[in-house]
Amino acid sequence: LVDKNVLIKSLEEKARILRKNIIEMIGVGHAGHVGGSMSCADIIACLYFYKLNISSENFIQQDRNRFIMSKGHSVLAQYAALAELGFFPKSELVKTKTLKGILQGHPDRNKTPGIEANTGSLGQGLSIGCGLAIAMRLNKIERNVYILLGDGELAEGQVWEAAAAAKHYKLDHLVAIVDANNMGAVGFHKDRYCMEDIKAKFESFGWDAYVVDGHNMAELIRVLDTCDRSCGAPKVIVAHTTKGKGLNFAENNASYHNAALDEAQVQLAREAFCGEKKEVCV
């Protein structure tokens, strides 16, 4: 139990560092996808620092777990983790979305080490994950393919083509995680365009579905461990999250879906994510 608490604490600390990195990538005066990157930061921390076991050394191998950021606009959270894992120097973070940088506005496998698939046109990541899972099965590789989707992204019809295919081909190494932050680029889904019960939808396609608090590290660890069990069905984790999590001014505020921060906001964010040791941010 002590070990578990230590693990949880260390992952929470990682999530804090990811959020700090996200703020450094966005900086002052440049639009960045704050809301969705913050909402999935805990999920990304749990994946990269607990479950995935992906490193810059093993990345070129086929025999490893895979992660696809289907909600490509939230890639800042992934860059934050890849930088911590040494896929590229942290000095790249401040060059995000610049001509001389290697970190594109949306994931590009040929430009950024550690990126699996080109995403950003929403709705394609789950299909790519299905293809990858079948390739791994053909290669007799027993690893998992994790795909992070947005809840707004579920409006794309292709997601449900993939949901059917994953069940038909019994891709039980496929784990989809929905960052259910309840908001799109403009407002709350309930007010604008609602997909209703996500868990029930996936279950009706024959998936095993779980619902967790996407900011609760203990729950994330437990559900990801549960998904390691083979059962002949693909799995989906509906992770309830808060858009803009950790930033008072951005939480549940669609204006910060893709927004520029002013100097005072960046300062507030740095203080919020500077940690107990009051790290000085670059």
Next chain:
Amino acid sequence: MKQNLRTAYGEALVEAGKCDPDIVVMDADLCKSTMSVLFEKEIPERFIEAGIAEQNMTSMAAGLAIGGKKPFIHSFAVFDTGRNFDQIRQSICLPKLNVTICGSSGGLSDFADGATHQSVEDVALMRVLPNMTVFVPCDAVQTKKMVKASLSIEGPVYIRINRMDLPVVYKEEDAFISGKAYVLREGTDFVVFAQGVMLHKALEAAEMLSKEGIAVRVVDVPTVKPLDAVQIKNLVQGMKGAVVAEEHSRIGGLYGAIAEILIEDATVRVKCVALNDVFGTSAENYEVLLAHYGLTADKIIEAVRAF
């Protein structure tokens, strides 16, 4: 002698699959039309039925390629470039993945099914995408060579396959190199660039014109992209005019590709025999439909005479 391109394609796929364990074939419930069914029969463990879900099939192919496989995806040309255009663009072309896209029943060759099933814009759609190679074979022999060639090309390849039997003009020992055009008949007065079914119409037209003492050079352009600009420019040297014949909209296909090259020097006038910015329609047979849109040897002759 005529041979079926779809059957030749399917046989080539089986042959390639037997040699290369990384080849994986996907189809969207049309394997009996595209003839990828031949692969399913021989190598079922590497055949994936994608269902009638072209978008998912296309992005799955991207995932297979990321996982080290060499996927070939199949549907009718109109669906395999149109329904899934964004998936081809974003998940395959952008990362330059090794996926071969087979657009079967290309052009008007699915004559009875009408406009929804006939592709008049697929070559344009695929040609405009960075990193894409575009092949349009004119016979069964060339079709087989293209399947083989696609495996050694870095990045995605589009192959447009005619549904019908077409005359065989190439021999097994003839070379096929991606990007090269092939002179199938020499002539010194005019040049006709053609591909697919229109290559045969061009040869017919050249034969008839020769009887009037007009010498037409007929060039098969099986690769729409990348195109060897130097070769195309050389082939029009000293010619009184150039005609491009294709079973496609006059916008964005082979006519566009050739004209874009020749306009740089503008030493020769270029005309086209192609669909005039219209959709297809149902017809009782293929020849009637081609004639309805002016895709005939006679129209090529008219174009040559009008210079």
